[in-house]
Amino acid sequence: MTNYLEFEKPLAEIEGKAEELRAMARANEEMDVEKEALALDRKAEDMLGDLYKDLTAWRKCQVARHPDRPHCKDYIEALFTEYTPLAGDRNFADDHAVMGGLARLGDVPVVVMGQEKGNDTKSRIERNFGMARPEGYRKVIRLMDLADRFNLPVIMLVDTPGAYPGKGAEERGQSEAIARATERSLNVKSPVISVIIGEGGSGGAVALATANTVMMLEHSIYSVISPEGCASILWKDAEKMREAAEALRLTAQDLKELGVIDRIISEPVGGAQRARADTIAAVGQALEVELTALMKKAKGDALIRDRRKKFLDMGSKGLAA
Amino acid sequence: MNWISNYVRPRINSLFSRREVPENLWTKCPECGTMLFHREFADNLHVCTNCDHHMGIIPRDRFAALFDGGIFAEVDVPMPTHDPLHFKDQKKYPDRMKAAQKGTGEREAMLVAEGEIGRTPIIAAAQDFSFMAGSMGMYVGNAIIAAAERAVATKRPLVLFSAAGGARMQEGILSLMQMPRTTVAVQMLKEAGLPYVVVLTHPTTGGVTASYAMLGDVHIAEPNALICFAGPRVIEQTIREKLPEGFQRAEYLLDHGMLDRVTHRRDMKSELVTILRMLTGQTPAVAGDLPKPEDVPAAPDAVAEAATGAAEQVDEA
Ligand SMILES: [Zn+2]
Numbered sequence: 001m002t003n004y005l006e007f008e009k010p011l012a013e014i015e016g017k018a019e020e021l022r023a024m025a026r027a028n029e030e031m032d033v034e035k036e037a038l039a040l041d042r043k044a045e046d047m048l049g050d051l052y053k054d055l056t057a058w059r060k061c062q063v064a065r066h067p068d069r070p071h072c073k074d075y076i077e078a079l080f081t082e083y084t085p086l087a088g089d090r091n092f093a094d095d096h097a098v099m100g101g102l103a104r105l106g107d108v109p110v111v112v113m114g115q116e117k118g119n120d121t122k123s124r125i126e127r128n129f130g131m132a133r134p135e136g137y138r139k140v141i142r143l144m145d146l147a148d149r150f151n152l153p154v155i156m157l158v159d160t161p162g163a164y165p166g167k168g169a170e171e172r173g174q175s176e177a178i179a180r181a182t183e184r185s186l187n188v189k190s191p192v193i194s195v196i197i198g199e200g201g202s203g204g205a206v207a208l209a210t211a212n213t214v215m216m217l218e219h220s221i222y223s224v225i226s227p228e229g230c231a232s233i234l235w236k237d238a239e240k241m242r243e244a245a246e247a248l249r250l251t252a253q254d255l256k257e258l259g260v261i262d263r264i265i266s267e268p269v270g271g272a273q274r275a276r277a278d279t280i281a282a283v284g285q286a287l288e289v290e291l292t293a294l295m296k297k298a299k300g301d302a303l304i305r306d307r308r309k310k311f312l313d314m315g316s317k318g319l320a321a
Numbered sequence: 322m323n324w325i326s327n328y329v330r331p332r333i334n335s336l337f338s339r340r341e342v343p344e345n346l347w348t349k350c351p352e353c354g355t356m357l358f359h360r361e362f363a364d365n366l367h368v369c370t371n372c373d374h375h376m377g378i379i380p381r382d383r384f385a386a387l388f389d390g391g392i393f394a395e396v397d398v399p400m401p402t403h404d405p406l407h408f409k410d411q412k413k414y415p416d417r418m419k420a421a422q423k424g425t426g427e428r429e430a431m432l433v434a435e436g437e438i439g440r441t442p443i444i445a446a447a448q449d450f451s452f453m454a455g456s457m458g459m460y461v462g463n464a465i466i467a468a469a470e471r472a473v474a475t476k477r478p479l480v481l482f483s484a485a486g487g488a489r490m491q492e493g494i495l496s497l498m499q500m501p502r503t504t505v506a507v508q509m510l511k512e513a514g515l516p517y518v519v520v521l522t523h524p525t526t527g528g529v530t531a532s533y534a535m536l537g538d539v540h541i542a543e544p545n546a547l548i549c550f551a552g553p554r555v556i557e558q559t560i561r562e563k564l565p566e567g568f569q570r571a572e573y574l575l576d577h578g579m580l581d582r583v584t585h586r587r588d589m590k591s592e593l594v595t596i597l598r599m600l601t602g603q604t605p606a607v608a609g610d611l612p613k614p615e616d617v618p619a620a621p622d623a624v625a626e627a628a629t630g631a632a633e634q635v636d637e638a
Binding site for chain 2: 163164165166167169170171172173174175176178179180182183185186187202203206207210222223224225230233234235236243244247248249250254255258260308311312314315316317318319
């Protein structure tokens with residue numbers, strides 16, 4: 001079953017009709033509907049192409065948050081071998097919103113981690129919808145320490161609405177944990193690569209995206225605030241999220257133009273949620289290419305220097321006047 | 322509208338606007354309601370003389386009170402790309418910016434200065450909450466980098482007074498990028514072995530707290546300052562329960578291990594001097610007010626020289 005987004009309604013109708021016709025034909029052997037059904041298929045295919053050719057920023061937000069998109073766990077399971085999860089922050093708890101551990105990408109041993117949103121009610125609650133608490137960011141720091149000590153490349157998959165705004169999270173130093181994770185990322189002497197696979201929500205995302213190479217999936221978003229949050233503050237009306245999404249320039253295409261990210265990974269027509277395996281494969285390929293390039297290009301202190309320079313340069317970006 | 326509002330009001334306004342408008346003579350303490358006479362209020366560093374409530378203080382006033390003799394030199398901060406996203410909500414970003422500049426008389430939301438406190442040379446940076454809620458955009462990023470670079474070049478400690486509603490939304494992702502960017506600035510200081518002391522003032526929230534404001538060697542907060550990542554309203558909406566009294570206030574954070582100290586604004590200077598001089602291996606500061614230069618007792622044969630020096634200074638002035 002496909003979970004259609006609001007703007008995909010016309011598509012849902014056509015695909016529904018084609019499905020109905022075929023169901024009728026199955027029930028009645030005399031009927032021949034294949035020609036009609038095929039015409040509907042073609043129509044649906046064209047419509048899908050048109051819908052996704054030029055998605056508005058708000059539609060991109062919806063696609064980026066689509067529950068059927070592949071999540072962190074899907075990428076780790078499909079792209080890496082010998083994945084060995086490592087748990088805990090050695091202080092308080094193991095935060096299930098952040099998963100990570102040792103694994104191999106091809107033959108290369110790496111540290112891989114990311115936010116996991118979960119894919120059904122039970123796992124979503126267990127993963128806290130991908131919203132990490134300080135323990136999650138402190139686990140990130142621990143895994144970075146490990147990567148740094150043993151010179152393992154770090155691969156981070158970003159997919160979070162943001163850091164968790166909860167009482168305990170604040171009491172245990174959400175701000176400090178995020179700040180330290182960002183600081184730690186800047187000091188790792190092995191290559192660091194981040195891919196924003198869905199939602200890159202604010203400070204909770206930055207802590208896992210302070211990398212040498214930052215990539216984004218074609219329909220992912222990365223923003224300082226959610227469009228809804230921005231709309232309610234600046235427009236005093238949360239319903240103005242379409243306008244806010246546009247103004248914030250949060251799409252992968254905008255970020256590439258602004259020089260904030262390095263590469264966009266294409267998604268199949270209709271988005272990652274319609275072609276999960278192909279999307280995962282595309283991310284895998286991009287990771288291998290970028291990791292090989294980074295490992296060839298620089299080592300140790302030079303990687304740290306490059307990473308710092310990349311973020312120091314974030315003071316002179318902007319659209320052409 | 323009648324003839325009174327049309328005719329009389331503008332005349333009255335023009336009479337008062339050349340001098341001090343009555344509103345500026347008095348400030349009402351939002352905590353205890355006491356009316357505070359502005360001179361007294363300013364002399365008390367914008368702290369209520371009745372209940373000790375700490376109100377906002379603009380960087381220039383803070384620096385005037387912080388630096389010896391009120392003397393400091395501004396450190397130049399480069400202006401970043403103007404309106405990098407061509408951002409428009411209900412107002413255009415450049416219009417909001419112009420209004421903030423007009424309202425505050427400042428270029429942007431952070432002031433960087435160098436000078437001496439208790440004869441200890443430092444670099445100081447202060448965020449200006451009155452300028453677009455002190456929000457962190459590329460300019461604040463530039464300011465912190467300029468402050469760190471100046472500190473490294475002059476081998477001085479950096480004292481940073483934070484105050485912000487968070488990141489500057491109108492600069493979108495580029496404001497978010499100031500989190501790692503300012504973290505690099507903090508690393509410059511640490512690698513140069515220079516102290517970085519953060520004074521967290523009301524309010525310090527969002528991306529600002531989750532970057533340079535929480536990476537200090539020492540964290541001092543002003544009493545009752547709101548310090549948080551997510552604001553109390555957002556949390557109450559999320560967890561659907563009322564938060565405890567004093568939640569996310571300075572004293573609460575002190576109890577939860579996020580701060581070293583909570584210090585009254587009146588005592589901040591001497592405390593900074595004490596800490597910085599120890600961290601930099603200097604002798605203890607002279608207690609109390611330092612004598613004015615002309616009161617320094619001098620050896621008889623040096624008196625003439627000192628007198629000449631003073632005279633020359635008068636001539637130059
Ligand atoms: Zn009061």
